[in-house]
Amino acid sequence: MKMFLCFFVLFILGFDDSSSQGNVNKAIKILTKQVKKLQESNKANFEATNMKIETLKNESQTNVKSLDEKITNQYETKVLKLENLIEQTNLTKMDVNSLFGEITNQTEFLLKAMDYKLGILKVGNAECSQYNILNEADRGISSGDGDNCDSTGLNTSPMWKGASWYRFLPPAGTILSQAAPGEDHCGTWLSGWCNATLPTVPGSTLDIEICFDYSGFQCWIAYDGKVTNCGTYFVYYLDNIRDCTVNLRYCGAN
Structure with a gap:
């Protein structure tokens, strides 16, 4: 477009002095219209670009908000699972301690009986x-x-x-x-x-x-x-x- 305008101006300037003032005025009007169209096109492009930017910003904010909610929900869910696991673990510890006590007693008895059988220990009765x-x-x-x-x-x-x-x-x-x-x-x-x-x-x-x-x-x-x-x-x-x-x-x- 810019190259066209340049050629157009050179073309006008190339008229000799015998050309009528009307042709000059006509050329100026054409140039003015082209400039105006160019300005309107740039304005439209600028506005469209701004709209795209706003849309992207809105989408970005929406995605960020959605992602934040998703992360928050996942965190709360994991915290709840962890609390439940801790509660279950506490109960399990009681069971394990009881079971460990029984196993320990049985193991000590078996080891003691084995010692007696091997003659390592003698009953004092x-x-x-x-x-x-x-x-x-x-x-x-x-x-x-x-x-x-x-x-x-x-x-x-x-x-x-x-x-x-x-x-x-x-x-x-x-x-x-x-x-x-x-x-x-x-x-x-x-x-x-x-x-x-x-x-x-x-x-x-x-x-x-x-x-x-x-x-x-x-x-x-x-x-x-x-x-x-x-x-x-x-x-x-x-x-x-x-x-x-x-x-x-x-x-x-x-």
């Missing part, structure tokens, strides 16, 4: 080292009847020493029978068995009931006794049978 032995072959639960009685009076069993601490050893077995063997077993008439659970902690002692099985009655008569866990074996405090007119004997088992 006197009865675990000072006891009598019951190891008669016919004292075992699989044996039939006999005339043996655990008493220092009549029909005394070969290994019986009176009321004392005893340890069962093969071939009689390793423990006092935990089940009713029935009458006429263990080399006697009334077979004695432990009507109680054994202690699980090494060094601990429990009071027990010892029943004698007879004529379908698993606990026809009962004696009090004790049992101590010596780590790898058990020892029993067994009372002397008071009357052996009917033979009673403590029955061994594995």
